[in-house]
Amino acid sequence: MVDQLDNLKNIWQNQGDSSIKFSEGDIFKMVQKKSSSIVKWILIISILEFILPNVVWFFTDFEATQNLYQNYGLSTTMKIYSIIHFMVIVVFIYLFYKNYKNISAENSVKKLLANILNTRKAVKYYIYYNITMAALIGIHMFYKIFNSELFLNKLPENTNMIMVWLVALGLFVLALFIFWGFYRILYGILLKKLKNNYYELDKN
């Protein structure tokens, strides 16, 4: 048994030069090329994730939104939410940057895997935070709007308010699920290999 493995070692160590061989010129050209590593993809996607939830506001009619808030008495609340939101973003970007800086190909395999997964985790919590905030603000807005005269006057008589709530919340939850599903698939593909390898190293 042992002999066979020793034999393999001999074969391995006596192997000649690789059939693929690069000249100094080839290597020089490779040095100029751009990396297409997984870390680069995570960085690109993460930057998009930081930007996209905020970009939505550029496509909404600012004045109309402000009027809406004013009509339903939401102006102050929304201002407070915005301030909290931007403070939280700063914290997340700092955490992300710190983790990203720690990624080094000179670490041990396990440390490198952990650092990449941690960088990713900061963005994941950022997304959790966004979903929670969207839910909180959403429910708050529904509550204010559904209880305002302005809204109630527009409804036909004898409207069942419970139904209105159910439809509104149902649509909201559905939107979240679609978003969540897409998100899971994206990261499922991107991180499967890293997670498997980390698990493989971690188990005894």
Next chain:
Amino acid sequence: MNQELEKQFVKELESNQNLIHKICRSYTNSDASHKDLFQEITIQLWRAYPKFRGESKFSTWMYRVAFNTAISLYRKTTRKVETTQIYDNLKELEYHDYDDSQDKQLQLLYDAIYSLNDIEKALALLYLENKNYKEIATTLGISEVNARVKMNRTKTKLKNILNP
């Protein structure tokens, strides 16, 4: 100055490239992805090179970065290899039982390594390169005890693949 550094790097890599080719051949199943991986390793090495102060040998340092690239950083462009390939090669080997060329045995060994998972591949390579447990443990970032356990499992798996 940067140009000087680049020249020095390219030269060192050129003369040590065999070690990287062994990793590439173990982690990929076509010449095209072998070259892809080699290129990504080169980029990662060059990126880390300014920090390389020669505390360890160039080849040791290079080996570590290359493993990390193969295991963690490289995005595979998977080309599925037929699982039957290994067994076809095996059959062929049986026919030439006492007449096998070194090359065929080597190819068989590479095929067997390729069928292991990413971490087992690293363990197999480190074993074949005669690295001691301390070095294996630091390269992978696990304890020596854990390295021994994993190594034994990998060796058994390798044997089972080669002797189905």
